[in-house]
Amino acid sequence: MRHDPERDAAAYLAGELHALRRLRFERHLLECRDCWAEATTARQGRMLAESLREVAPPSTRERIRDVAELAEEPQRRRWPQLLLAAAVAVVIAVALAVAPRLTQTQPAPLVAAADLQRADALIVGQEPGPPLMRIGAYVWRGTAQEELGEMAATVYSYAAPDGRRVLVIASTRPFPRAAGARDLKPAPSWLAEVEGTSMLCADKDGTSWLAVAADQVTALTAGRALGLT
Template sequence: MSEIHALSGAYAIDALDEHERAQFERHLAECADCRAEVDSLRGAAASLADATEVAPPPQLRADVLAAITKVRPLPPLPSQQPGHGRGRRFRGLLVAAAAVAVVGTGLAVTQPWADELTAVDQVMAAADADRASVKIDGGTATVYRSESLGQAALVTDDLPAVPDGKVYELWLQVDGAMVPAGLLDASGDQEFLLTGDASQATAAGITIEPDGGSKQPTSAPIALFDLTQET
């Protein structure tokens, strides 16, 4: 059952029901790739937990738990899958490929539309771009990271709205610590460039925080992205 691989993210943050947990643990005993991914994601989750200095108030916990559903990373695939996020990446790749043409003399000719590439497009189209996706309450969130550009980007499809007074906060895991990487208060289909140097990031995460964000996370992650897996 290929979809069993997609349960690693939910398993890492204890978001599976008893049946799914038992099913995944049987698979985990035989799948080294999933064991490695779970270990990586749990490390990222632990970094977020260690950074939390104070316990969130009960109402914040209730809001977070109400917003969290099963977070399921997509398994690594040899070919691209259809979807809005992948379509956007394909668009970026096409634009990047058209931006530079090599002529017979060996000179590179830059096309006029090259300047129209957004920062997110450039990350998505980078030759060394890593990609990790998770499901969030019926929507999808994908993080792209380019080591050569030192940047990471978030692309969402049908991202659910956060409760009033809350925002999504993005984080990058660098040297074992989670550092803030920007705030997102919009829902639906979004493209967002994470702040900070992402060249050495091993994971990314999303939490729900009070308006204005937090210097350190005050809630459990609703999504974790393993950036160490080759795509």
């Protein structure tokens, strides 16, 4: 059967086929690789554009509407490609809007805590004792008193047999919220990526706690062990 996959897929997805012809085309889709590919590509492009539509700046949405108008006759054959181009425009606009937030400067105490977690060595003593002797595979190795960006803090160092380390940091002053942090329950707990480390922060019984690890899973594990989440 001679047919135009682009045209037929466009008409099908636009809802322009009457019931009987739509049913016949759906049966045809199961047998025709070209029509299946056209319909799938166009549908994915439309779903992507629709999912990102709300976060795109108004100016970008106007440009996308202008592009969509070009899909009318006699250019209907280009409809799937134009829709995908519109979706790409939305993705680029969202990326540009998010990029400045990703480069925000982090608070000095959090940067200092990240530096401690990545440091080759941390001078520790045996006082005060830790809130927990063990967090999963991580065992308490000692405690240090540190100044984190002019914040006095007690740093409990935990290490795993393979050398990985988790820091549990306590302060009587609340730790500042990290740029890009996401909220956890119970509020006002948060989780964030800071200077190549993962941090979980929560306040409990007048103490502000900060768990600093190499990955989010470990930071969350420490938070749960401490009863912070």
